[in-house]
Amino acid sequence: MERESGAYCGGSSRNRIFHKIREAGSVSASRLSYELMLSRPTVKKCMDELLQAGFIYESGYIGNTGGRRAGAYSVAPGARAAIGIDLTRNHITVIAADLCGNLIYEKRVHREFALDDGYFRYLGQLVTEAVESRQIGPETVLGTGIVVPGLITEDHREIFYGKILDFTGLTVDEIGKYIPLACRLYNDADAGGYAEVSKREDMADAFYISLSNNIGGSILIDHKVYKGEGPRSGEVGHMTIVPDGRQCYCGQRGCFETYCNATVLADLYQGNLEQFFQHLESGDAACVSLWQEYLKDLALAVNNVRMLFDCKVILGGYVGAHMEPYLAELKELAANKNPFEGNADYLEVCRVKKEALALGGALPFIHELWKTI
Ligand SMILES: [Zn+2]
Numbered sequence: 001m002e003r004e005s006g007a008y009c010g011g012s013s014r015n016r017i018f019h020k021i022r023e024a025g026s027v028s029a030s031r032l033s034y035e036l037m038l039s040r041p042t043v044k045k046c047m048d049e050l051l052q053a054g055f056i057y058e059s060g061y062i063g064n065t066g067g068r069r070a071g072a073y074s075v076a077p078g079a080r081a082a083i084g085i086d087l088t089r090n091h092i093t094v095i096a097a098d099l100c101g102n103l104i105y106e107k108r109v110h111r112e113f114a115l116d117d118g119y120f121r122y123l124g125q126l127v128t129e130a131v132e133s134r135q136i137g138p139e140t141v142l143g144t145g146i147v148v149p150g151l152i153t154e155d156h157r158e159i160f161y162g163k164i165l166d167f168t169g170l171t172v173d174e175i176g177k178y179i180p181l182a183c184r185l186y187n188d189a190d191a192g193g194y195a196e197v198s199k200r201e202d203m204a205d206a207f208y209i210s211l212s213n214n215i216g217g218s219i220l221i222d223h224k225v226y227k228g229e230g231p232r233s234g235e236v237g238h239m240t241i242v243p244d245g246r247q248c249y250c251g252q253r254g255c256f257e258t259y260c261n262a263t264v265l266a267d268l269y270q271g272n273l274e275q276f277f278q279h280l281e282s283g284d285a286a287c288v289s290l291w292q293e294y295l296k297d298l299a300l301a302v303n304n305v306r307m308l309f310d311c312k313v314i315l316g317g318y319v320g321a322h323m324e325p326y327l328a329e330l331k332e333l334a335a336n337k338n339p340f341e342g343n344a345d346y347l348e349v350c351r352v353k354k355e356a357l358a359l360g361g362a363l364p365f366i367h368e369l370w371k372t373i
Helices: 015-025 027-036 040-053 115-131 188-198 256-260 262-269 273-281 287-309 322-334 356-371
Strands: 056-062 070-075 081-087 089-099 105-112 141-148 159-161 183-187 207-213 215-221 312-316 347-349
Touching: 015 027, 015 040, 015 070, 015 262, 015 356, 027 040, 027 070, 027 081, 040 056, 081 188, 081 287, 089 115, 089 322, 089 356, 115 141, 183 256, 183 312, 183 356, 188 262, 188 312, 188 356, 207 287, 215 256, 215 347, 256 262, 256 287, 262 273, 262 287, 273 287, 287 312, 287 322, 322 347
Parallel strands: 081 141, 141 183, 207 312, 312 347
Antiparallel strands: 056 070, 081 089, 089 105, 207 215
């Protein structure tokens, strides 16, 4: 049987039809019958149910050269939506994804994180504003994923390690107190990795490294985040790369975090990473020298990950978004450390350029629904 969206497919005939329509974009009933090897009456019955539920709609006709034209069906993207919120020290990003998993709403505001009622109330306002926007039908929203720089309990309800924003112990009930929807917490790197891999039918397994103001990592196996026992898996930021090296906020020394987080570069320009890359491009000597050191340390960590997992390694986060022009150089440095491979073609930069973390908070709601349609 041909490959269908394995990780998101529920298996029933109706579900297979839904996914085939979703993947094709626009498809006729006869093609569904042929490609899925289902009888015409079965296809008709399932499609009637999907139409009734509002998950698909008749989107036009297929074929225009003589004979009867067949009706074409597509997924109704507005049938459901989910909200994702990305919280950082200084910003809040709110996005919405539609039933197809596409970004349909985004808003980023500058607001310093604070552990107080005013901040939580503001989050509620931002979500309400998104839900009531013209892009979204309020009754279609499945839930809200709140993405934070912290480690989250397996039930997605509590931050059990939150040194970055000093919010250890904060629960989803407190943070989502004013959000009028079901809420869940997600770790930021896990959300970024999930968003990245869920867009890649050709890549079920990967290690995602988020290179933002902090470093996070996420292990994706068969399109799912591998959580570990803690759950603390993928915390590559606290891998020691220099024994007794620089002091890390975690209390240890020499963590990868302290050598390759984005502020290491941005601090050269008062925290402005864009300016760092502009000056790097124009060949500024101080930038070039810092960047060489940075790439060397990054290559070391990347190669360690490759040695452990032998899977694709995706670079995301603020620095990942700027990495494309320097990827060949980084690949060479990583390949030089590898005893088994002469290249580092396993290394890629992220493809989800816009709001990957917030999107990774919303997509699980959509994908869970996909399995049940
Ligand atoms: Zn550390």
